[in-house]
Amino acid sequence: MDEQIKQIADRLCGMREVLEISPDAAAATCAITKEQYLNFESGEVDIPVSILHRMSQKYNFDITALLTGEEPHMHSYTLTRKDKGIGVDRRKDYKYQALAGNFQNRKADPFVVVVDPKVDTTVSFNSHPGQEFNFMIEGKLKIFIGSKEMILEPGDSIYFDSGLPHGMLALENESAKFLAIIL
Numbered sequence: 111m112d113e114q115i116k117q118i119a120d121r122l123c124g125m126r127e128v129l130e131i132s133p134d135a136a137a138a139t140c141a142i143t144k145e146q147y148l149n150f151e152s153g154e155v156d157i158p159v160s161i162l163h164r165m166s167q168k169y170n171f172d173i174t175a176l177l178t179g180e181e182p183h184m185h186s187y188t189l190t191r192k193d194k195g196i197g198v199d200r201r202k203d204y205k206y207q208a209l210a211g212n213f214q215n216r217k218a219d220p221f222v223v224v225v226d227p228k229v230d231t232t233v234s235f236n237s238h239p240g241q242e243f244n245f246m247i248e249g250k251l252k253i254f255i256g257s258k259e260m261i262l263e264p265g266d267s268i269y270f271d272s273g274l275p276h277g278m279l280a281l282e283n284e285s286a287k288f289l290a291i292i293l
Contacts, residue, residue, distance in 0.1 A: 119153035121176045122165065126151070129169055139168045141239045141273070159206060160238030160272060163219050163292045173219055174211040188213040195222060204278075209289075219292045225251060225280045233277035241293045242272040249286030252279045262288070 126136050137147035140161050149155040159173075166173040175181050178196060188210055195207035209220040223244075233254055244253070245267040253260050256274045261281070270276065272292070280286040 115156055116153035117179065118157060118162070118176055119151050121179060122157065122162065123151040125165075125169075125171060125176065129171075131169060136165065140164050158236050158238060159219070159221065160236065160240065160242075160292055164239055172214065172216070174208065177208065178211065217293075221290045221292070222247070223288055223290045225249075225278050225286045225288075227280040227283045227285065231279060233279055235275040235277040237275045238272050240272050241269065242276075243267065243269045243289075243291040243293070245289040247287040247289060249284045250281040251286035251288065252281055254278070262286075 126133070133144050133148055133151075137144040140147060141164075142161075150157045150161060162173050162176050165171075166176065172181060174196070190209045190212075193207070195209045196211040197205075197207055205224040205226070207222040207224075209222060210216050210218075235254070244262070246262045246264050248264055251262045253262055253268060253276065255268075255270050255276045260268070262268060278286070
């Protein structure tokens with residue numbers, strides 16, 4: 111996983127440099143400090159998918175290129191078979207599977223996300239500009255948004271301002287699986 115984070119960070123830095131975007135401008139795009147942004151580019155700190163999404167939307171490049179090093183090729187449609195999405199195992203808390211990684215010029219990034227149960231119930235919070243939609247597929251998930259705590263079960267969904275601090279915790283010692291769409 112650490113090698114994949116480093117590769118993504120290198121591609122992010124390279125993309126920023128090729129497009130002649132200053133670290134200050136990149137940080138402003140992501141609504142974070144310059145220091146936080148440069149930590150992401152260092153490869154020493156995990157980069158939230160939402161940060162990559164925000165950069166790709168603002169500067170008109172594809173998030174797939176950052177995640178995999180390959181450009182998407184489809185422009186009419188892309189079909190992703192069950193469990194065959196582009197794997198993005200880049201955070202220990204969550205496993206992502208990109209569902210539209212081969213489609214050019216996407217307006218949103220859909221992922222299947224799996225949150226595994228953990229002994230340590232400390233929640234890692236994240237926030238990023240934009241909005242997010244999550245639809246529960248299986249398991250039970252406690253989601254924290256701002257000061258609210260909610261339990262999501264299969265069939266439940268939530269749409270929220272992802273600028274609010276948010277985090278998740280799988281419940282009942284089972285993995286929780288959901289569809290996430292980052293806008």
